[in-house]
Amino acid sequence: MRIGIAGAGRIGAYHAATLKGLPVVDEVVLADALPEAASRVAGELRLEAVPDVEALLDAGLDGLVIASPTTTHDAMIRAGVAAGVPTFCEKPVAAELSSALALAQLERSTSVPIHIGFQRRFDAGYMRARQAVVDGELGFVHTVRATTLDTAPPPEEYIKVSGGLFRDCSIHDFDIIRFVTGSEVRTAYAVGANKGEPYIGGAGDIDTGSGVFVLEDDTVVTFSATRHNAYGHDVRMEVHGSTGDIAVGLDDTLALVSAEPGVAFPAGPTVRSFMDRFLPAYQRELATFVEVVRGERPSPCTVYDGLQAQRMAEACDLSRREGRVVPLAEIPDVEPAS
Known part of the structure; x- marks a missing residue:
C-alpha cells in the first residue's frame, strides 16, 4: 500500500513515522509547500519525497493524509476526492464554517471515503x-x-x-x-x-x-x-x-x-x-484509516462529524x-x- 502525506511539519513528520511502522503500508510519499521540508523528513525516515502536491496526487497513491495548514484543508480534501483517493485530514475540516458545510455536502455526493482526524x-x-x-x-x-x-x-x-x-x-x-x-x-x-x-x-x-x-x-x-x-x-x-x-x-x-x-x-x-x-491513539487512528483505504470499514469520523x-x-x-x-x-x- 502506498500512502501520501501532504505537509511535512511537526504532525506530518509524526504521521509519516507512524505509517512507516504499519506492516500493511509499503511506501510513504511526502510533499510540502516547502520542498526542502519534505526532503528533510523523507531523508530522516528513509521515505520518498516529491516536489509538490500535484506530483503527490500523481504518485499512484492508495490513500492521502492531509497534515498541511488548516487554510489548505478545503482544497486538499477536494483534490483527494477528485483523484478518487481515500482521504484523511487533520482537524478542523476547514478554516471557515462555509467551507466545512460545502465539504459535508460533497461527502454526501461521493463514494470516496473521507476521515477527519480526531485522535481522542x-x-x-x-x-x-x-x-x-x-x-x-x-x-x-x-x-x-x-x-x-x-x-x-x-x-x-x-x-x-x-x-x-x-x-x-x-x-x-x-x-x-x-x-x-x-x-x-x-x-x-x-x-x-x-x-x-x-x-x-x-x-x-x-x-x-x-x-x-x-x-x-x-x-x-x-x-x-x-x-x-x-x-x-x-x-x-x-x-x-x-x-x-x-x-x-x-x-x-x-x-x-x-x-x-x-x-x-x-x-x-x-x-x-x-x-x-496520545501516541497510541494516533497509531490506532492511522491503522484504522488504512482499513478505510482497503475498504474494510467506513470512515469512523466523517466530514459531518467534523x-x-x-x-x-x-x-x-x-x-x-x-x-x-x-x-x-x-x-x-x-x-x-x-
Whole structure:
C-alpha cells in the first residue's frame, strides 16, 4: 500500500513515522509547500519525497493524509476526492464554517471515503468511557466535564491562522463530547480572557476559555481550556451518571499536585505535549484509516462529524463575543447522510 502525506511539519513528520511502522503500508510519499521540508523528513525516515502536491496526487497513491495548514484543508480534501483517493485530514475540516458545510455536502455526493482526524476517539480511556455510556454502566448521564490544558501557547505565527482557542484547541473536546455521550448539543454558553502573551489578545484570541453545553438529552457539560499549564499537558474527561462515574486521564501523569496531607498521587512524571499523551491513539487512528483505504470499514469520523464539532466552536465563539446563550440551531448545518 502506498500512502501520501501532504505537509511535512511537526504532525506530518509524526504521521509519516507512524505509517512507516504499519506492516500493511509499503511506501510513504511526502510533499510540502516547502520542498526542502519534505526532503528533510523523507531523508530522516528513509521515505520518498516529491516536489509538490500535484506530483503527490500523481504518485499512484492508495490513500492521502492531509497534515498541511488548516487554510489548505478545503482544497486538499477536494483534490483527494477528485483523484478518487481515500482521504484523511487533520482537524478542523476547514478554516471557515462555509467551507466545512460545502465539504459535508460533497461527502454526501461521493463514494470516496473521507476521515477527519480526531485522535481522542482512538484513545483507550475515551473508548472505555464511550463503552460505559453505551452499555448503561453509568445509568443515565447527567454531567460531563472536559478539559484541555496545554503547557504553553503556540508561536504568534500559528495563533494568527489557528482560528482561535475554541476552534483550534477545544474542538477536540467538542468532538469527544459527542463521541462519548452520543448526543448533540442544544445550547452553548462560553467565556474567555487573555492574561498571558499580548500577541494572543492582539489576534483577537483568548488564552483561557470555559463554557457550558446543554445536550439534547439534558446532560449538562462543562469544558475548559488554556494555553498556559506549565506543569504538564492535561487532558481529561469526567462522566457522571445516576449509578456510576468514570474518568479519562486520571493516572500518575496527571498535571496536578494534591494539597491533601500525605497524598502521593499523582506520582508523575507529567507528559509535555499532545503527541506524548496520545501516541497510541494516533497509531490506532492511522491503522484504522488504512482499513478505510482497503475498504474494510467506513470512515469512523466523517466530514459531518467534523462539521458538528466546528459548529460547537462557532457557537462558543459567538457566545463569548455577544455574552449570551447560543442555540446550536443558530449555526448553519447540513442534513446527516442517510
